[in-house]
């Protein structure tokens with residue numbers, strides 16, 4: 512039984528087709544940003560307080576009206592059926608058991624309606640790449656609403672798909688026979704449209720989405736403080752700091768290093784989420800101390816899924832939960848809401 516997320520990755524690597532492992536693990540260009548995300552957490556030190564009599568820590572959080580029993584969400588990742596035959600259904604069941612939130616990828620290999628039906632207790636948010644055909648975008652948004660998704664996470668770091676040399680080397684450019692992006696089915700019919708990543712997408716599309724739906728909008732992939740301020744002007748409900756796990760533009764800084772400036776720009780107006788390189792409870796604690804309301808994990812969930820399906824994802828989420836509680840206890844804190852920047856030192 513793997514005892515750490517790193518060990519889950521090793522088990523997953525053994526079990527996965529090497530091309531699929533490289534698809535999940537890889538990043539853009541020289542993978543500078545992939546490495547930076549994890550390395551940046553290691554460069555931050557924690558400075559605990561003593562004798563606070565804090566008791567066992569409380570770690571739940573409410574985000575945009577959705578309750579999460581831990582401040583760790585499941586980031587949207589594509590193609591879960593490459594990792595397990597049950598795919599996103601297995602992930603959603605583990606998420607329901609952990610009481611957290613799954614952001615279902617638009618590129619899921621199980622339709623969002625079927626994910627929801629497989630895990631009735633799960634809180635689902637839906638991740639969207641705005642498609643230039645806005646009528647098709649609207650059809651997808653309506654499906655997500657009807658399936659019970661409680662927020663719309665709009666990914667804005669992908670005006671083009673990242674170039675990932677590992678995919679090129681492996682010749683990985685399509686799903687195997689029998690797997691499709693089920694959320695891209697045209698009107699429930701036989702044909703599945705390709706996902707378009709368009710450089711023409713702009714703030715006007717965000718405004719159009721705002722008019723289209725009453726769901727709270729989360730902007731995923733913000734790295735520049737000026738864009739965080741614009742996001743507020745355009746009425747978004749949360750800002751999600753992400754460099755797509757280093758899979759889009761290589762050499763973007765580590766997300767935890769970008770976080771303080773984004774938090775300063777947002778000034779408490781909306782929650783700030785962050786992902787990238789979170790592998791330990793101490794990483795979660797550092798991100799929350801620097802002002803994130805919650806974090807999300809991408810690859811760790813995929814490693815759990817590939818290692819042992821629903822049980823593997825449950826174990827990965829359980830590990831993170833235990834590690835967060837333990838780290839908070841050792842910091843002398845009664846609640847994750849008491850985390851503040853003074854706990855973190857750059858070393």
Ligand SMILES: Cc1cc2nc3c(=O)[nH]c(=O)nc-3n(C[C@H](O)[C@H](O)[C@H](O)COP(=O)(O)O)c2cc1C
Pocket residue numbers: 534535536548586587588589616617618638666731753754755756757758786787788789807808809810811813
């Ligand atoms: C295999 C894989 C697929 C991904 N697919 C999507 C996706 O469909 N939509 C999206 O917005 N982000 C996607 N991402 C990015 C994740 O949501 C997240 O930003 C990233 O994985 C966080 O970094 P981490 O893997 O170090 O936790 C994907 C990431 C990976 C690793």
Ligand SMILES: O=C(O)C(=O)c1ccccc1
Pocket residue numbers: 589618706755758
């Ligand atoms: O691989 C990814 O990171 C990703 O975001 C994606 C998007 C569309 C289809 C497949 C994957």
